[in-house]
Amino acid sequence: MKILVTGGAGYIGSHTVLALAEAGHDVEVVDNFVNSSAESIRRVEKLSGVKIPLHELDLRDEPGITALLDGAGFDSVIHFAGLKAVGESVRQPLDYYGNNLEGTLALVRAMQAAGTRQLVFSSSATVYGDRAPVPYTEEFEPLDSTNPYGRTKAMTEQILVDLAAADPSWRIALLRYFNPVGAHPSGEIGEDPNGIPNNLTPFIAQVAVGRLESLTVFGDDYDTADGTCERDYIHVLDLVDGHVAALEYLAEHPVGARAWNLGTGTGTSVLQVIRAFEKAAGVPVPYVVGPRRAGDLPVNYADATRAREELGWVATRGIEEMCADLWRWQSQNPQGFKG
Ligand code: NAD
Ligand code: UFG
Numbered sequence: 001m002k003i004l005v006t007g008g009a010g011y012i013g014s015h016t017v018l019a020l021a022e023a024g025h026d027v028e029v030v031d032n033f034v035n036s037s038a039e040s041i042r043r044v045e046k047l048s049g050v051k052i053p054l055h056e057l058d059l060r061d062e063p064g065i066t067a068l069l070d071g072a073g074f075d076s077v078i079h080f081a082g083l084k085a086v087g088e089s090v091r092q093p094l095d096y097y098g099n100n101l102e103g104t105l106a107l108v109r110a111m112q113a114a115g116t117r118q119l120v121f122s123s124s125a126t127v128y129g130d131r132a133p134v135p136y137t138e139e140f141e142p143l144d145s146t147n148p149y150g151r152t153k154a155m156t157e158q159i160l161v162d163l164a165a166a167d168p169s170w171r172i173a174l175l176r177y178f179n180p181v182g183a184h185p186s187g188e189i190g191e192d193p194n195g196i197p198n199n200l201t202p203f204i205a206q207v208a209v210g211r212l213e214s215l216t217v218f219g220d221d222y223d224t225a226d227g228t229c230e231r232d233y234i235h236v237l238d239l240v241d242g243h244v245a246a247l248e249y250l251a252e253h254p255v256g257a258r259a260w261n262l263g264t265g266t267g268t269s270v271l272q273v274i275r276a277f278e279k280a281a282g283v284p285v286p287y288v289v290g291p292r293r294a295g296d297l298p299v300n301y302a303d304a305t306r307a308r309e310e311l312g313w314v315a316t317r318g319i320e321e322m323c324a325d326l327w328r329w330q331s332q333n334p335q336g337f338k339g
Contacts, residue, residue: 001247002026004074004116006059006107007081008052009036011191012122012177012236014044015184016078019240021048030068031081032058034099035194039337043188059103062110069114076118076247077111079104082152085198086126086295089149100152101159108163118250120173120243123157125232125263125300126150127176135303138176138259146295157259164257171255173246178232178263178302180239182322183329190329191236192336200273201233201322205330208283215285217270219292224299230267232301235317235325238264245311263302264315273319280323281331 003020007013008029014036020027021044029041029052041054057064059081082100083089089096104121111119128136129144143154157174164170181201183190196212197203206212220227242262249255268276274285307313333339 001075004077006079013080014040018044021050028053030055062106066110069110074116078120093148118171123176127154137303161257171250172257174259182235182325187328187332215287216290220289222298228270230299232263235322238315245313260307261302265304267301276319277323281327
């Protein structure tokens with residue numbers, strides 16, 4: 001298949017590009033490097049031995065993305081490009097609605113013009129908001145979120161559902177990721193957040209490597225087994241396998257737009273993650289318990305039945321493997337791609 005990957009230089013995108021190139025697909029990347037650099041793709045090329053055409057472009061440049069797709073014969077697009085920091089989206093909502101909605105609209109219009117009608121979209125468990133019962137199932141409606149970032153995901157899903165309803169030649173996978181963590185086992189590519197990490201596992205890894213002094217656990221008085229929040233952490237390579245399964249499914253099934261949860265189906269607490277990381281890395285992770293973080297839900301995890309039954313996909317990698325791979329990436333690249 002010939003596949004365009006938007007946001008392919010980013011964390012999940014770079015791992016996906018590597019897997020697609022290794023599987024023999026013809027892959028190209030478009031990215032504006034707002035949260036990444038070309039170094040990730042250089043490493044993907046090194047690991048795969050395959051040259052990856054890399055187009056530096058903002059998706060909101062509609063003439064640019066239209067020209068890129070026009071006549072190029074892409075069978076599918078995997079659309080990762082977007083801004084993703086929850087807290088920043090609260091402070092800068094227009095940047096998030098502008099980038100995530102306008103970028104997607106320009107992309108799908110360009111796909112329509114080029115006759116490329118197969119799309120895999122990066123959605124998020126955040127579209128279940130704070131009213132869905134746990135475990136989350138795809139049937140839950142209405143989609144909403146507690147923050148502007150999440151609302152861009154819920155709105156984009158709705159746009160894509162409407163598009164597929166109006167033109168049944170579209171085949172669209174809406175993949176709702178839970179908490180992607182870990183890295184490629186080579187240690188060559190991984191998550192490289194700008195500034196102080198917002199998310200738990202990159203924060204832990206930066207404490208372990210000595211870039212940060214100590215972790216703050218946001219609350220230990222939740223109604224959970226050990227008092228800390230539980231999340232559905234999923235190895236980034238399992239997530240990648242889910243994208244490949246979705247691409248294969250779309251090629252065979254004229255489904256319109258359909259959502260699948262990509263999670264393991266189990267919750268792991270913050271303290272369990274810390275312990276698993278310390279064991280995998282063999283280094284201590286000093287932490288203090290602080291107050292709860294506003295907006296955090298006590299527990300969420302996926303019901304991943306639909307992905308198993310329809311896509312034939314299940315997550316196979318456990319928390320120890322996620323931590324071991326994360327540590328290999330962080331310890332080999334203490335400053336991320338800049339180091
Ligand atoms: P990332 O920031 O590492 O990757 C996103 C990439 O998109 C970056 O390389 C960035 O430079 C690029 N980009 C952003 N806006 C662009 C634009 N207008 N034009 C071109 N390129 C642009 O993030 P990630 O963790 O790899 O996430 C990928 C996708 O998955 C995002 O859409 C994100 O919202 C979604 N997602 C991520 C998580 C997570 O926890 N990592 C969870 C659920 C959903
Ligand atoms: N946590 C800490 N200390 C930290 C960072 C996080 O204790 O320094 C805790 C949080 O309170 C939470 C857990 O670790 O209990 C996981 O937090 P993350 O920020 O890593 O992940 P979230 O579950 O809050 O959010 C993630 C993505 C969002 C997405 C959401 C969907 O970051 O983009 O999942 O469920 F919207």
